[in-house]
Structure formats: structure tokens, C-alpha cells
Amino acid sequence: xxxxxxxxxxxxxxxxxxxxxxxxxxxxxxxxxxxxxxxxxxxxxxxxxxxxxxxxxxxxx
Amino acid sequence: xxxxxxxxxxxxxxxxxxxxxxxxxxxxxxxxxxxxxxxxxxxxxxxxxxxxxxxxxxxxxxxxxxxxxxxxxxxxxxxxxxxxxxxxxxxxxxxxxxxxxxxxxxxxxxxxxxxxxxxxxxxxxxxxxxxxxxxxxxxxxxxxxxxxxxxxxxxxxxxxxxxxxxxxxxxxxxxxxxxx
Numbered sequence: 001x002x003x004x005x006x007x008x009x010x011x012x013x014x015x016x017x018x019x020x021x022x023x024x025x026x027x028x029x030x031x032x033x034x035x036x037x038x039x040x041x042x043x044x045x046x047x048x049x050x051x052x053x054x055x056x057x058x059x060x061x
Numbered sequence: 062x063x064x065x066x067x068x069x070x071x072x073x074x075x076x077x078x079x080x081x082x083x084x085x086x087x088x089x090x091x092x093x094x095x096x097x098x099x100x101x102x103x104x105x106x107x108x109x110x111x112x113x114x115x116x117x118x119x120x121x122x123x124x125x126x127x128x129x130x131x132x133x134x135x136x137x138x139x140x141x142x143x144x145x146x147x148x149x150x151x152x153x154x155x156x157x158x159x160x161x162x163x164x165x166x167x168x169x170x171x172x173x174x175x176x177x178x179x180x181x182x183x184x185x186x187x188x189x190x191x192x193x194x195x196x197x198x199x200x201x202x203x204x205x206x207x208x209x210x211x212x213x214x215x216x217x218x219x220x221x222x223x224x225x226x227x228x229x230x231x232x233x234x235x236x237x238x239x240x241x
Contacts, residue, residue, distance in 0.1 A: 006150065006154055006155050008154060011219075014219070014227075015222075018219055018222055041162050045160075045166070045233075046226050049198070049229055049230060052179055053194075054198060054199060055170070
């Protein structure tokens, strides 16, 4: 188990939206987000963007 | 597994990465080749047996991985580097500027102007990145379908999706959330 950098952490958070992460990956990400406000915000922002992009085109007119 | 061996192998990562980068001219492909090398090395510790210099042994494995990457690369366009993404982090992978919180993002979803900014930001993404991102986030396709459609590997696909998200959040931040 190693400490992730913010770059690695955000990359894994992103991958977590596209594939099932391994156990070690999930633990590492959770550990990082626990101590890093910046990456936690980015994780929430990724989820928000998914929601926003998914509903694009539904509010035309 | 011998932890001492693991840390000795891990200590060679920066050297191996420089070696691979020099030949592959592609950071992501170089990182993949090095990662595969380290995994192979840790799995094959017995094969080392202290007979030769550790770095020499690892470099030998890496050479094969580089050749594989080059062969794969001739079938697939290499992932070009993303300077905007690289600029967000320092050499250790830490934020250059800490990402700020977004104020009530859900309220923005009701705002027509926000949706216009979102569309502009999406249009600003590189073509392939934008296609991968829209297939994933708007159409909800799984990665393997996207890979097949774009003729890329799943690793490449995850890289594109990560870049898209990072570029989009930066664009939304600069053109919307910082202005609220």
C-alpha cells in the first residue's frame, strides 16, 4: 500500500466512474480522499459533471 | 513477498521511466511499460536471484515491454501528451493550485446560461477526447464499447476520459463557478 499523489488519486477517481476498481485501488483512493480536500472536491465535481452532461438536451426550448 | 526486494525494485522506477520515455516519446505508454515491468519483476523475483545487477535485470525486462508497446503503437495512434493536464500538477503529482469548491453546483443545472457554458466547454475538448467522453457520460456506453468504436485500448480510453473530466472541470471553473 502506498500513498497516492493527487494526480494518481484523481486519475483513479475518474477510472472509478468507468470501471470497477480493485480492492487495493479503492482503499488507496479512500485513504487519499480522507486527507485531501482538493481531490475530494474534484471527485464531487466529476460526479456533478456526469449528472450535468447526462441531462444535456433535456431542457431545450 | 520480500518487502526489501519490493522497495529496491520500486526505487528503480524513476530510472526506468526515463529510459522508457526516451524511447517511446509518450509519457502514458512509458508509464504503462514501466508498470508492467515492475509487476513482472515482483512476480518473478526468483528469476533474479541476485545473479546480476538489479537495474540491469529490470532494464532487460523493460526492453521487451517497450518492444511490445512499439508494436502495439503501430496499430494504434499513440496517446499524445496533454500539456494542460500536466500543468495542473508539479513533478510529484501534487496540485500546483488547490482546486476550489464549487458553490451550489446543482442550482446551476437549472440555469440556461450554465448549460450554454457547459456546451462551449465540451466543444473545446479535442475531438477524440470529446467523442469518448460523450459516449460515456451522455450516452452511458460502457468503456469496452467505446474502445471498440474508437479503435483504442481500454487504458487509452480511461486516459481520454480522465483528461476530458479534468479539462471540463477547469473550463467550468474558469467560465462559470469562479464568476458566481
